[in-house]
Amino acid sequence: MSEQGPSLAAVTADTAVPSLAPVPPGGRGRPGGCSAPGGASRGLSWPELEGLVRLQAASLSAPPAGRAGLTGGGSDARGRCLVCRGPSDGRARCFQCELHEQCAAGSLADVVVPVAYAVKGGSHARRLWQYKSPGPAAAAAAVLLRALLLVFLRDHRACVCRAAGMPAGPTHLAVVPTARSRPGQHPLRALLAPYLSCRWAHLVARPVPWRGRDLDPARFEAAPLPGARVLLLDDTWTTGASAQSAAMALRRAGARRVATVILGRHVGRAGVTAPPAGFGPRELPFQPGTCAVHAGPG
Ligand SMILES: [Zn+2]
Numbered sequence: 001m002s003e004q005g006p007s008l009a010a011v012t013a014d015t016a017v018p019s020l021a022p023v024p025p026g027g028r029g030r031p032g033g034c035s036a037p038g039g040a041s042r043g044l045s046w047p048e049l050e051g052l053v054r055l056q057a058a059s060l061s062a063p064p065a066g067r068a069g070l071t072g073g074g075s076d077a078r079g080r081c082l083v084c085r086g087p088s089d090g091r092a093r094c095f096q097c098e099l100h101e102q103c104a105a106g107s108l109a110d111v112v113v114p115v116a117y118a119v120k121g122g123s124h125a126r127r128l129w130q131y132k133s134p135g136p137a138a139a140a141a142a143v144l145l146r147a148l149l150l151v152f153l154r155d156h157r158a159c160v161c162r163a164a165g166m167p168a169g170p171t172h173l174a175v176v177p178t179a180r181s182r183p184g185q186h187p188l189r190a191l192l193a194p195y196l197s198c199r200w201a202h203l204v205a206r207p208v209p210w211r212g213r214d215l216d217p218a219r220f221e222a223a224p225l226p227g228a229r230v231l232l233l234d235d236t237w238t239t240g241a242s243a244q245s246a247a248m249a250l251r252r253a254g255a256r257r258v259a260t261v262i263l264g265r266h267v268g269r270a271g272v273t274a275p276p277a278g279f280g281p282r283e284l285p286f287q288p289g290t291c292a293v294h295a296g297p298g
């Protein structure tokens, strides 16, 4: 179950990382904006975090750069959904994203950016499960996932925000709540909160009956967010129903823009061992210097 390469034994889950400003540099102290964390923190340096990304990079696959389709049109050449970048059987959107569009066009996230694919049976999918499960592998999985997301947000936050029509950056962060309310902070928020100083939107799961994988505007509830620009984070996208229901709740609360970043876009059907061809590290290698909506320097 362990990664190949350098040992992670020396890395602890509570090791601090450098300050990260999930907003443009001009956002510091701006009213209504996000501010960069203050004070020095002890622990891993950015080069060390980048090392942790390199450690897992060879086992990751990710959507290649390309903004095509964010405004409509056909699917890309390899049959990836233009919304979630998952398998789309040659259509513009996968079945679920098409359904969401038909049900709730205009209420969904402005952009969805998976950091990587969580290929069924692969190490990234395993870590996304391990980090929030009890067990000895949880801490190492958490350290790797946190490094991956922090470095991604440092390097590609501007691409994501530009693609979402919020070039000035987010005013709020949010994490998609777990469907079944559980006590305590969401594991992803607990992982990131010490290192992201942007304000967190109040977004909670409502005590409504569990409706499985359906898009459900009543599933989540957010405190008023008039005119907000929200960077919405989630660990895994399977059907997208949770993340898109959360985006709907944020919009209902007044958010003007919602950009969704997903650590792993699930690929592979339950009960089917082999993932769809074309989504593995060999076909779509993860490249830290680019992202699905990469806009390049400037
Ligand atoms: Zn899709």
Ligand SMILES: [Zn+2]
Pocket (backbone or CB within 6 Å): 155, 156, 159, 160, 289, 290, 291, 292, 293, 294, 295, 296
């Ligand atoms: Zn980018």
